[in-house]
Amino acid sequence: MSAPHERPTLAPSLYAYAKGLRDSDPDAPPPRGGHPLPDTAKPPGRRNLRYAEARAAVTAILLPLLDAPDPVRAAAEAERALGATGVVRGQVVFHAAAAIEPPEEPAARARTRTFARHLVRTGTIVPGVAAGLGLLSPLAEPEDIPYLRVLGLLDGLLDPVDRTLAPLDREAAALLWLIHRTRGEELRGLVEALAAGDRAAVSDRLLRLPTEARDMGPEASRRVAEAVGLAGLLRTDPDHPGLLARAVHLLVRMTSSRDYHAEVLRYGEAVGLYETVAAHAHLLPRDVEHRARLLTLALDLRSGPSHLLPWPPGRREELHRTLLDAAARPGPAPADPAGRRRADWIRRTARQLRAAPQDPPRFRIEVAVADPGDPDVVETRFLIHGRPLVPEAFGPGPGESPERLLDSGALRAGPEPREVRLAEAYCTEGCCGALYVTVRREGEHVVWSDWRWPGRLAELPDTPTYRFDAAAYDAEIARAENDHSWTWPARRTARLITAGLRDRPDLLTRWGLRQGWISSDFGQPDTTVVTFTGPPLGSGGRSAAEGEPRQFLWRLPDDGSPPEERAATALRRLAEGDPRRYPELRG
Structure with missing residues (x-):
């Protein structure tokens, strides 16, 4: 007898197909990478359709049908038409559908929701279901969660399901992501405990997760924190040293710039987790490992992405001081070279942070060196009006090295305009771009303008032109160029x-x-x-x-x-x- 996924004709829709697979063995752990799609889920593709053409074709099909008086019949017609376009990539269809603004008028809005739900629940091919998910993403309601959780078990539908489900149920969306993306045995054990709803096993597996950076990337760390409800767990048992240490580790990994996004900014409970961690940081052992991680959090609050979280007035500064004080506490002297290196970094970075002005001037340059125990980057950071420029204007990578920007004199404002690369995507400029600005002197001012992000946008309309007092600018450049406090x-x-x-x-x-x-x-x-x-x-x-x-x-x-x-x-x-x-x- 053939396996269930080899008998797609028994499943009238992808939802029913996925539900049948789940219900056939409800106690079995979710499969690594999700269930395979049936052979009929993808219509024959045409290779001559480019991305823009594919999106245009999807939009042209969906827009007129959204006004049809019978949304159920219109949804069936949409799936037939989408299957004939030759567009097979679900993400392309999803993005095209999600870009269609939902109507404001209540009856039309309800009709669009019905249209989208019919595609999601009865669609038999990936383009049809992905179109439904794209249209439903701004209109989804709690009643859609069970359908999304089932569809998300299918390989090929994770990303559109994730984007639609996450605003409704972040824990469920994170579990689906982990089902598809986890590789290591420790993470797999956590996934199985979460899927089984075994909370005791979840806590045990959480404490066993690897601490190496290569095993726990920034997004995986965020997804684990969401899936286990980490902020709530820690609030319930803040004195648990193992849980507190794990929370610090995951939060530190979320601040890393080695990913496509600043994951800490995508973690909805980051502020609450910072609060709980800071309040109980004094309970952690004073060894170099814990102190280094607390200092990493303080450094990120100072000039990294965590600075941009929605902090109440003055609260970020208070937490920064609390974490800095906890990290700077004397601890046992490490005997191994790696430990001594980290201890030296702690002394150097804590001294640097204490010497930095708490109310920085309009334009401030600081060099941030990552914990050598979890090597990341040495980057140049810019605070403008006290806010970090690169994570706010760019995102997918760190600032350039001080050697490239400061030692070379690249930021000096001369008589001729000069374009300067301030940051590069962690995956290289050729993949996800870089952030450029033109620096020029205009009389008594230095101007930063003409922002560019090659590979993403021709220009950055949300990044304003900055005008700095030339004397103050020159003094800050000279100070930064001659500041060696960060180096070793x-x-x-x-x-x-x-x-x-x-x-x-x-x-x-x-x-x-x-x-x-x-x-x-x-x-x-x-x-x-x-x-x-x-x-x-x-x-x-x-x-x-x-x-x-x-x-x-x-x-x-x-x-x-x-x-x-x-x-x-x-x-x-x-x-x-x-x-x-x-x-x-x-x-």
């Missing part, structure tokens, strides 16, 4: 080597070499890495006449000597002979 020896060494090569580029160019990136190693932050590219050495120590340029990596571990001495030694060695003889050669 290996990074300081890298900056000094870069400055030396800026003054003497011939140290590399005389060998036909071009300078690459020079910084601290991402995985080993106590090591300085100098890179350059050019022709490899051939026989007899001469440059190879043919072949692609190669990349050379020269690693300089921290030997305890001052950065100025290490940089001078490195530059002296570059001056004494061909630098291709001692670094690592890359393909």
Whole structure:
């Protein structure tokens, strides 16, 4: 006998098909990745339809049918027409339908809701159901939740179901996401406990989740927090040290810039969770792990996305001080190098945050260094009127490094306008874009204008033109360029080597070499890495006449000597002979 998903003719709709699969074994855990769609769920596609054309075709079908007097018959006609377009991607159909504004007139609004519900509940192909979900997304009501929870079990419908269900029931939407997207055994155990409704097992599985960044990304952390009702759990039992520590960990992961969105801003209970965490932070052990995470939260409240949460007046500043005080408490001295590195970061960053003005000027630049135990980025942050610019105007990535913006003088306002890249998407500019601004001097003012976000928008109409007093602007740029309080020896060494090569580029160019990136190693932050590219050495120590340029990596571990001495030694060695003889050669 064939499996249920191989007998689609027995299911008159995708909803009935999914419900039949669930009801056939109600005690079974949800399948990894969801149930497969039946073969008939996707009509034959046409490859010549581009994204814009597909959306236009969907809109052209739906708009006239929304005015039909019989919404049930119109929905059936819409599914037939959608199947004939050749558009098979549910997300394209969903976005086209969701872009249609629902009518304001009550009778027309009710008719649109009926039309959408009929597609959702009786649709037999992905385009039909996705169109219904798109139209229903601004009109959905609690009675739609059971249908959405069932449809969300199908592979291929998660994203449109998630967008429609999340405003109604975030816990249910988060569980569906976890069913489809979890990979590790610990997370899978949590999913099964949630699906079974076993609250005791949920708490146990929550405490067993991995703490490595690669295992718990920002979105996964938000979804776990939503699925388990983390803010409510912690309010109920705030003195539980394991639960408190887990809440801190998940909140920290949500603040990471290594994702397509600032997940902490999408977490509806972030303010409440911050409140509970801060109120009980003193209960956590004083080891370097917990102190580093509390300091990460304080840093994000200062100049990261968490600053933008809907805080009551003055409350963000109070929580920032509370978390900073808890993180700065002395604790046991770590014995391992990684622990000592984190302890040094805590001392350096806490001192930096305490020295920063609590009421920043109109334009302020700060460098934020992530916890070296959970390496992320070193980024330049901009506070304008006290608010962080990059997460508010951009979102999918951090600010550029201080080496690119400050050491290079890129932010200085000269007589000619200069376009500057302030931030790049974490997945690279070629994927999700970057944030550019043009800096120019106009008399007694410096102007930031002509914002660009290539890959997303030709211009950013919601980002205003900023005009700064030129003298104050120049003073802030000079202060930021000369502020080394955020740095550490290996990074300081890298900056000094870069400055030396800026003054003497011939140290590399005389060998036909071009300078690459020079910084601290991402995985080993106590090591300085100098890179350059050019022709490899051939026989007899001469440059190879043919072949692609190669990349050379020269690693300089921290030997305890001052950065100025290490940089001078490195530059002296570059001056004494061909630098291709001692670094690592890359393909």
